[in-house]
Amino acid sequence: MDQPTPKTAAAAPTVKAPSRFRALVRGNEVGLVLVAAVVGAIAGLLVTGIGWLAQALHVVLFGLGHGERLSGLTALVSPWSALLPAAGGALLGLSVLVLSRRKARALVDPIEANALHGGRMSMRDSGIVVLQNLVSNGFGASVGLEAAYTQISSGIASRIGIAFEMRRSDLRTLVGCGAAAAIAAAFNAPLTGAFYAFELIIGTYSIVTLAPVVAAALCGTFVARFLVGDAFLIDVGDPGIVSTLDYPPAIALAILAAGLGILVMQGVTAIERGVRRSGLPMALRPVVGGLVLGGLALGTPQVLSSGHGALHLQLDLPTEISALLLLLVLKALASAVSIGSGFRGGLFFASLFMGALLGKLVSDLAPLVFSSSALTPVVFAIVGMSSLAVTIIGGPMTMTFLALEMTGDFPITALVLASVVTASLTARKTFGYSFATWRFHLRGESIRSAHDIGWIRNLTVGRMMRTDVRTTTFDTSLKTFRRDFPLGSAQRVVVLDEAGAYAGIVLVADAYSDAITDPEAKVEGLLRWSDAVLLPQMSAREAAALFDTAESEALAVVDRLETRTVVGLLTESHTLRRYAEELELRRREAYGETR
Template identity: 45%
Template sequence: MRPTSTAVPAGFFATRRRWLELRWRLLQRALTHSAFRDDELAFLGIAAVAGVLAALCVVVMRIIVTAIHVTAFQIPAGQPLSMGGVREWPLVLIVPVAGGLAVGAVTWAIRRKRPHEIVDAIEANALYGGRMSVRDSLNLALLSMLSSGVGASVGLEAAYTQIGSGLSSQLAEFLKLRRDDRRTLVGCGAAAAIAAAFNAPLAGAFFAFELILGSYTLAQLAPVTIAALAGTFVTRWVFGDDPVFTVSHGVHIHGWDYAVFLGLGLLSALVGIVVMRGATATEGWLRQHVPPAWLRPGIGAIPVGLLALVWPQVLGSGRGGIELDLHTALPLPFLIGLVLAKIAASAISIGAGFRGGLFSSALFIGSLMGGAIAMLIDRLVPAAVLDPLAYSLVGMGTVAAAIVGAPTAMILLVLEATGDFAATVGAMVGVVAASIAVRHWFGYSFATWRFHTRGLKIRSPEDVAWFDEIKVGRLMRSDPKTVPVDITIAALRRAYPLGSTKQVFAIEDGKLAGMIDLSEAYGPDLEGDPAVLTARGLVHDAPFLLPTDGLRQALAAFGESRLETLPVVNDRNARQTVGYLTEAYALRRYAQELERRRGESDGGSSLFGGTPSTP
């Protein structure tokens, strides 16, 4: 018998590749079909997929950073770094400094290829309709894992939300989703990431509503919630029911405790402002005194390592330190020192160029601060009966709300971690006080403060980009009433009878000279012969608009000038009048566009039908 040949036929792999490419194109065509994209149930499935992807990234990143901690710091497996269990004290200084140099080198290499700033989820939803770069998100995740792995006082929450939102944005781009759906899916990725990181689906969902979406609508409720639940289920399947912290007993709160919680909220606001200001001050000092950017993380790691020689709990995000604080009676002097050391380490780490978030660090600082205040009150007023656990929980929520800027999410995090309604009400009192105080005294959360230092005027993820998409050139009237600046009053009256228009634009040497209010030309107190008197004395300076200006700039100009009509010129230098725009029409177009977008977001129709009329 002839042996059976096992050789692969010629062209087999090429045929198989073409078959797979065809099936992929057919799948992509089916998924991007308008009937699929517009189906509400299908979008819920997409949100669940986004949640699973974000959670898997959280799992992988958490495993990698834990492995780095065990290897670099020689700590026992399963023990968080911030519990202070480093056995070899030289590692406390050597690893952060060497790791800082590595972070600087990797950052320098990434900057050579990608010199622009990384767009995060808030910025993407505010300015770019939810579009994010997956490559930039992966770069940020790499830098955050390296920063946290070598002991910088930062957490992985920023990387979690970045990679979760980035993958969700890419999924929306692949499916050719509409702008509002893409922004919602970015929020789904962030919600799933936070829910997976803290085993808290409610906190994750409201983190997305408050920070990533900037609003709460019924159309967003289901997809964001499903994504948060999907993310939570994935991490529970991998790690089990592992909350960010556990409590050993129920919380006992008395009536006067709420007054102290109010004061704790105000103190937390000050601490949050110090951390944010401190990070900026550190960054500015290093920019001035350490010109090579790649060297700054290594330099910044020196004081962090020195602090860790006394308080090793400042290393890492602080998640393990929360458990240590809640279940160990730390001496008051050590506790106060650790609070100050963690504040300094967090601000220095961020300012020096380590990448990461302050979510877990804020929780740790708040836990320490609340416990310290409880111990101080107990020493000053021995007759007071208070529960240190309650103060630690309230402190966690207040400092995190002050820095991160998601008050409802912080309240729900306390509720989900403890299941204690009394602790939740106490946290609510402190969180509200901290949030109001930070808004009044400072005006920014950590994310929006970083935008401010970069020159971006973003206070929330509310979609403001569409303001600039509506240009003045589309809104203006192109028949401006113009007169020479030296026209006589009599000639001006003949050209424009009373009631024909409110104002005309004065031209001198072909350029806009200002605006003339016709009511002044017909005023009874006008002195001189109208046949001789010129209109030059009636010309008022007026700001002008350009055809390329956006609607936001136009509305700001109307507000500053307090004029009802503004001229539009072709160029700032030439200043040839090409049209004019009225405030009434600009506001009308704003209201129409806003209502249309709200209608799309809610899945309904706009109150305004048809196309906008001309001005």
């Protein structure tokens, strides 16, 4: 069932596709695959363009030479460059100030859009995220561009889907196609992009979603390869071989990575709380964060940006244990400060870089405990990258396929799979969230994944209630009540007080009880559930819980608790039936039975 556009999604007029094309896409799975391929191609163009703009900012602002990466510098070209993150923070703070004065709503990302809004996203929101992410990364904040990539690609996919008037399930799938193509193009890894969509954006894998998501991921990859070449974003060289004896140190590393990932996420939260308690205006928070980042960059520029150049530098060169540990701490601090002070961006690549540092650090210490292991530092780095990324980002299969596409080595992929499962399980049992869902939790949202729960919130009491409510006043006598409501005419009657507000419910059968001997008695003495009422905005789940608590088969619906004006009546049986019907509809959509 198609759902109305929520207030949090863009409600601006949209251009509708011609009716014949809408019918093709809505009624034919091939049509959806073709649209997904177009979305993938557009995403490949956007990812390439955004990446080029960010690198151009680095070249202009930080004075990089040809082929240099910001985080690959051994020292800043000028000490004054340390002030650039603060300058970027000032621009970002200005944008925050403008948005706050316009009372802009909270920005909706692809996970939230698919979980709560049926895949509906705002192009305005997406544009804001791209600009803020570009400013943050371009001026050196320790964040990646993945947020911009997935936001704009999924946003365009959403608007295309709305133009085709897609069903809710198809629109959610198309949003996932946008994200899949974005990640695939960014990492030159179509399998990674596809499973990123399945695990993190769509929230499930099914045969119906396979073809469009894979088509989008492949098209995004092909376009990016055509524009910038087919070199893999992370070149690990020759990683070496893996044996059975190498699993224990890899599992130990995965557990350490899970712990580090949890510390990073909690560190971001701690810095955010500290900044809020400091009383700093929101517009100045990124400036202060930028000054801290600049100070860290004076020590080592490898803490800046997402870490592409630094990752290749650390994979290629041997490094002392003390230097690795210091860089790991500084990078974790830089990432936490960047996000916590208000810079916009993702932690995908930053988590890969920190995981590689942790892996190389463990590779130097592992022989002291696991003398039989022959893993190379590069394999330890790959395991660390995957394990830390799965803790912060989520998606065990996503990180497994990333390792496969980086190395092309199945034994290493099996080792990574065991490691990411261990890290994911450890984080889930000790912390319970990825970075995105942890942020939702702090906002008071109950989102644990992109699995569609928006339909539950849309199935409200106001949509399910009946409005033809039979009422009487609480000073009505039983004689009059029996005359107005004979047996069989109704099961229950809502009673109103002298001000017309809800007073309770009288069961018609109670009014005809043989235990009542005074026919002039008032119905006031038969009132039930005087304190239990429903509100129109309550969800079916909340209504079912209230039915259970009140031990009632029906409850009155009032406009609000202050006035208690009766607007409807809802029964428990109807609520459960409607919930079951919607649940069955979602199951059928997942298997493609509604097309």
